[in-house]
Amino acid sequence: MTPSLNHRLRSNRLQHAASASDHQAMAMVAFDTLKFARPLREKAKLSREQAEGSADAMAEALQGDLVRTADLRAALAGTRPAIVCWVAGLIGFQTRAFIALARALH
Structure with a gap:
């Protein structure tokens, strides 16, 4: 051959x-x-x-x-709650920072 x-x-x-x-x-x-x-x-x-x-x-x-799609979804399944918590915390921080800035300017 x-x-x-x-x-x-x-x-x-x-x-x-x-x-x-x-x-x-x-x-x-x-x-x-x-x-x-x-x-x-x-x-x-x-x-x-x-x-x-x-x-x-x-x-x-x-x-x-x-990698199989099912394996990828299973691996990333636990990250969704963490991302939601992080975004909620970021929104809360931005809201508090905006309120503090508005009070400081008045």
């Missing part, structure tokens, strides 16, 4: 499947490492090993950054 064909076969398809309990559609991101490595070899004049290593590193980095 030629190196480029072997590399294409190793082309990473990064996928993120929702759990069976969520019954969500599967999201898929395809990353063609050969397509990424070819310009590195031809335009940047990197060696085949450097270009393929960079492509593999990029594929691995992309694989770790996928």
Whole structure:
């Protein structure tokens, strides 16, 4: 098998499947490492090993950054009450500051 064909076969398809309990559609991101490595070899004049290593590193980095919407919502669920409390406190502070300024000017 030629190196480029072997590399294409190793082309990473990064996928993120929702759990069976969520019954969500599967999201898929395809990353063609050969397509990424070819310009590195031809335009940047990197060696085949450097270009393929960079492509593999990029594929691995992309694989770790996928997150499900449900997981993101669950992680951010606890922040909403904190933001509401912060905004309410800020409004109260601004109201008191405005009243104090109005009294000082009269």
